[in-house]
Amino acid sequence: MGHEELLARHRAVMPDWMALYYEQPIELASASGRRVTDREGRTYLDFFAGILTNAVGYDVAEISDAIRSQLDTGVLHSSTLYLIRSQVELAEKIAELSGIPDAKVFFTNSGTEANETALMLATRYRRSDQVLALRNSYHGRAFATVAITGNRGWSATSLSPVKVAWVHGGYKFRSPFKDLSDTDYIKACVADLREVIETATAGDVACLIAEPIQGVGGFTSPPDGLFGAFKEVLDKYGILFVSDEVQTGWGRTGEHFWGIQAHGVTPDVMTFAKGLGNGLAIGGVVARGDVMDCLTANSLSTFGGNPIATAGALATVNYLLDHDLQANAAKLGERLLDGLRDIAADRPAVGDVRGKGLMIGIELVGPDGAPDPAKAVAVLEGTRERGLLVGKGGLYGNVIRLAPPMTLTEDEVEEALGILEDVL
Structure with missing residues (x-):
């Protein structure tokens, strides 16, 4: 059963106020490390981790x-x-x-x-x-x-x-x-x-x-x-x-x-x-x-x-x-913040890049600095298309939220930065 059929069944029995990400929502079928694979076989680097819940990543032997x-x-x-x-x-x-x-x-x-x-x-x-x-x-x-x-x-x-x-x-x-x-x-x-x-x-x-x-x-x-x-x-x-x-x-x-x-x-x-x-x-x-x-x-x-x-x-x-994951969050969070701020330097659509450790927000704005939720939706969709899952939030729905598992690696930070630079 593909995503489209499951979505129809979901809408028939789940409340309308229960939000789903993406124009074409996905079902996550398997996962390992910091990557998840959907039911149709597409694999993504996960930078939202079940809303910060899968803090150590997926399929960790000691926990399992x-x-x-x-x-x-x-x-x-x-x-x-x-x-x-x-x-x-x-x-x-x-x-x-x-x-x-x-x-x-x-x-x-x-x-x-x-x-x-x-x-x-x-x-x-x-x-x-x-x-x-x-x-x-x-x-x-x-x-x-x-x-x-x-x-x-x-x-x-x-x-x-x-x-x-x-x-x-x-x-x-x-x-x-x-x-x-x-x-x-x-x-x-x-x-x-x-x-x-x-x-x-x-x-x-x-x-x-x-x-x-x-x-x-x-x-x-x-x-x-x-x-x-x-x-x-x-x-x-x-x-x-x-x-x-x-x-x-x-x-x-x-x-x-x-x-x-x-x-x-x-x-x-x-x-x-x-x-x-x-x-x-x-x-x-x-x-x-x-x-x-x-x-x-x-x-x-x-x-x-x-x-x-x-x-x-x-x-x-x-x-x-x-495994001192707090130190890893500090080190890779700093690299992620620095990289995002470099990307934002010549992109007026990015009003603010903020956060600590592996808890980072990118606020998207219009030409007058007003919140621009449509841009956040575009980034959410664009990153998914390129194999990266991120979150969205903010008072006006115009903030991209990044909160990957704390076992994140340097290579995965660079991979995500490349995708975000492309999409932004």
């Missing part, structure tokens, strides 16, 4: 062996009502890596569920339903996470279980403060934060939640130090700080293991998912022990932290650390 070993026991599932050895071992490792004092970990099935859990913890701990979030943010597709998503293209409803106030900071390229120096930009955003707390809330806010680099928002990020300055303000009010590391965790930014570390601050709560499982469904929350333990009702997770997911995730984290 760990999953098979758990499968061989016959215990695919037990729920959190029973002890799960790989869950405890993974939680110990994440608690240590987090840098959060007295940290405890709760596992979920996705980043959306992780952020929902963080909101429940913060609102219960602070006994407040008020939340601060950043403009242009994305935190998931569930009821509360849609409410704190500051990107209209992903906000499916105005109904909300929390009261949200929005602050500036995550997207400097189109900010009203964009012409300021980084130092003055931080000062302006901090002043905005204080004013929002004083004028748009009752003061007893539960938390501020922020992505160190806004993912769906187009891989945008503030100057380093912004969230450190934010934390000083939050601490004066007793407001918790939640760092959404669903896309920035596990060393992808190159310079740090967690994206928030660029800001010289330790959050009260971090959420994670995506790259942790290298394709398996797993997410979670790591938080200060007093925050994690604030719930007084019974709770559990049927599937979160299940034996298969945690066995594979533990192998993934060990592989990331043993």
